[in-house]
Amino acid sequence: xxxxxxxxxxxxxxxxxxxxxxxxxxxxxxxxxxxxxxxxxxxxxxxxxxxxxxxxxxxxxxxxxxxxxxxxxxxxxxxxxxxxxxxxxxxxxxxxxxxxxxxxxxxxxxxxxxxxxxxxxxxxxxxxxxxxxxxxxxxxxxxxxxxxxxxxxxxxxxxxxxxxxxxxxxxxxxxxxxxxxxxxxxxxxxxxxxxxxxxxxxxxxxxxxxxxxxxxxxxxxxxxxxxxxxxxxxxxxxxxxxxxxxxxxxxxxxxxxxxxxxxxxxxxxxxxxxxxxxxxxxxxxxxxxxxxxxxxxxxxxxxxxxxxxxxxxxxxxxxxxxxxxxxxxxxxxxxxxxxxxxxxxxxxxxxxxxxxxxxxxxxxxxxxxxxxxxxxxxxxxxxxxxxxxxxxxxxxxxxxxxxxxxxxxxxxxxxxxxxxxxxxxxxxxxxxxxxxxxxxxxxxxxxxxxxxxxxxxxxxxxxxxxxxxxxxxxxxxxxxxxxx
Amino acid sequence: xxxxxxxxxxxxxxxxxxxxxxxxxxxxxxxxxxxxxxxxxxxxxxxxxxxxxxxxxxxxxxxxxxxxxxxxxxxxxxxxxxxxxxxxxxxxxxxxxxxxxxxxxxxxxxxxxxxxxxxxxxxxxxxxxxxxxxxxxxxxxxxxxxxxxxxxxxxxxxxxxxxxxxxxxxxxxxxxxxxxxxxxxxxxxxxxxxxxxxxxxxxxxxxxxxxxxxxxxxxxxxxxxxxxxxxxxxxxxxxxxxxxxxx
Numbered sequence: 001x002x003x004x005x006x007x008x009x010x011x012x013x014x015x016x017x018x019x020x021x022x023x024x025x026x027x028x029x030x031x032x033x034x035x036x037x038x039x040x041x042x043x044x045x046x047x048x049x050x051x052x053x054x055x056x057x058x059x060x061x062x063x064x065x066x067x068x069x070x071x072x073x074x075x076x077x078x079x080x081x082x083x084x085x086x087x088x089x090x091x092x093x094x095x096x097x098x099x100x101x102x103x104x105x106x107x108x109x110x111x112x113x114x115x116x117x118x119x120x121x122x123x124x125x126x127x128x129x130x131x132x133x134x135x136x137x138x139x140x141x142x143x144x145x146x147x148x149x150x151x152x153x154x155x156x157x158x159x160x161x162x163x164x165x166x167x168x169x170x171x172x173x174x175x176x177x178x179x180x181x182x183x184x185x186x187x188x189x190x191x192x193x194x195x196x197x198x199x200x201x202x203x204x205x206x207x208x209x210x211x212x213x214x215x216x217x218x219x220x221x222x223x224x225x226x227x228x229x230x231x232x233x234x235x236x237x238x239x240x241x242x243x244x245x246x247x248x249x250x251x252x253x254x255x256x257x258x259x260x261x262x263x264x265x266x267x268x269x270x271x272x273x274x275x276x277x278x279x280x281x282x283x284x285x286x287x288x289x290x291x292x293x294x295x296x297x298x299x300x301x302x303x304x305x306x307x308x309x310x311x312x313x314x315x316x317x318x319x320x321x322x323x324x325x326x327x328x329x330x331x332x333x334x335x336x337x338x339x340x341x342x343x344x345x346x347x348x349x350x351x352x353x354x355x356x357x358x359x360x361x362x363x364x365x366x367x368x369x370x371x372x373x374x375x376x377x378x379x380x381x382x383x384x385x386x387x388x389x390x391x392x393x394x395x396x397x398x399x400x401x402x403x404x405x406x407x408x409x410x411x412x413x414x415x416x417x418x419x420x421x422x423x424x425x426x427x428x429x430x431x432x433x434x435x436x437x438x439x440x441x442x443x444x445x446x447x448x449x450x451x452x453x454x455x456x457x458x459x460x461x462x463x464x465x466x467x468x469x470x471x472x473x474x475x476x477x478x479x480x481x482x483x484x
Numbered sequence: 485x486x487x488x489x490x491x492x493x494x495x496x497x498x499x500x501x502x503x504x505x506x507x508x509x510x511x512x513x514x515x516x517x518x519x520x521x522x523x524x525x526x527x528x529x530x531x532x533x534x535x536x537x538x539x540x541x542x543x544x545x546x547x548x549x550x551x552x553x554x555x556x557x558x559x560x561x562x563x564x565x566x567x568x569x570x571x572x573x574x575x576x577x578x579x580x581x582x583x584x585x586x587x588x589x590x591x592x593x594x595x596x597x598x599x600x601x602x603x604x605x606x607x608x609x610x611x612x613x614x615x616x617x618x619x620x621x622x623x624x625x626x627x628x629x630x631x632x633x634x635x636x637x638x639x640x641x642x643x644x645x646x647x648x649x650x651x652x653x654x655x656x657x658x659x660x661x662x663x664x665x666x667x668x669x670x671x672x673x674x675x676x677x678x679x680x681x682x683x684x685x686x687x688x689x690x691x692x693x694x695x696x697x698x699x700x701x702x703x704x705x706x707x708x709x710x711x712x713x714x715x716x717x718x719x720x721x722x723x724x725x726x727x728x729x730x731x
Binding site: 380381383384385386387388389390391394398399402403405477478479480482483 | 558
């Protein structure tokens, strides 16, 4: 406890004294609310930074507790159900429980964004479905639900149990893609937030929660108790100022203009586009961060993976363990790995965490290829090196590693290309890179924004491939490249 | 003078199979000793034991009267040259790089190394202009000449040759036989040659040691073995190879 307090003081002391970091989850409303908070803080003279679209609840909550961020928008239902795991807790209960963890909560912003099930209006009318209980008579309907909703304690399982709904016809879908599926008729029912702009846009109906299953999801800001008083005051001024209709309009504005900043400005009444960044500047920022993430993690993986591969090539229990552990790391889903790292004090939500996650993923190809490259060296060559009286170190450096260079380089190349792709996930913990436009584009259902991230990422992967073909010429001895 | 290498009661098993059993062998200086026998008789195992690639289960070995052990093996290896069937050349190094490797790692001067390589090229009749080629760019015979140069680089007291000519065509082999004999005579080189080819043994060896199933059956000159076979196997081994020549 004391240690974490010290770390906290250290991290605060290095930052500017009156500055805050605001996080947001990866859906439109969260982006918009965080942006409104950022602008409010700025106007109050507090330097504020917005880390956009970070993973899910768990990542933001741990980041908040760990001091990686100071503020983020959350919903009372989520706090009770997911964070505190106290179903049906009152607002006072929540306040007290958060207080003990050093976290404060503002009053609600004025709207209840509860979960809801939505359908196309014409289909619902044709089947005579008005409420969730009406779904019971229609097991043929296809449900497309977000992964978070499928797993939540107040999500699909208890909901279907309460209403007695069939669980067979269900697929897991990303939120924005789910709307596309609903409109095209590939799915019939999906989960939504009751303030989603898309509900009005696509003329969808919200099915009545006739048995009052869903808890209240009032929007609030969570903040660290040691956040500057000016920032907390600015947040408090926002409470009670946004009702459902207004929130839906702000969400619609964000999706129309493809800009959260614009939506937040609509709230504060400003119309100037100040602070907007040119595309070329943004691209440069994304690409350079992306290369930094992929490059640093790859360098680390080479430095650690090569020696591990050498040890693994000797076989035995140690070798088997190294290969098994690096193999297991590879099977951990990336979001889960990030969620595991975020609560660790040194990491939190930072570029560091993203680099470490990417580093862990790039280990396997390097370790495995180094080990197999060394193991493939024929016995006569090994024995020749021994008989020439070379020491173990000389054999490794002068003979074995050069002979295995092709395989080792192929492993590094695989890691590099995978890294360029995986580095897009760094945006989930606010570490930036080309994942930033991809994730925000997915949420806005905006293909142009998605492509702004996806195309450079694909080009980078191609460039890396070419660069390695060039490196082959430098690092693979000529004698191994010429054909007899 | 005492023999350069002595083996006393050497035995080696792999799993439960006997590789060599109770071997007594002495390598006289400046002489080519040939180990011959059918494949699997344990002749290569003896070479591998001498350079410490495998350890004996029983018996003692001496190099220049000093016991061969794990402590002494590294320094002994620098006094031994070793050539195997396909040469064992490192494919990532040029002919020159292979030959110079040992000397360079021992920090010999560049000038000294260069002079020694020129000398070896002349000795083994390897064209100097091919020194920059990689093993894949050389013929089988050229590769064996490079391998021989590498083995001779540090002027070893003992040269171990493990079927070095087996993979070569007959004409190339005959040339190499002639050159090897000349080189060994000129250097007064102590050699232990492993082969299964009796004609090769006859041409090169002063002492022929015939092995069967991990044991030494008979040793002597070619004429002694041919005219006075110690067992029916010796006679059979000679007949099988020489009979083919006469018919």
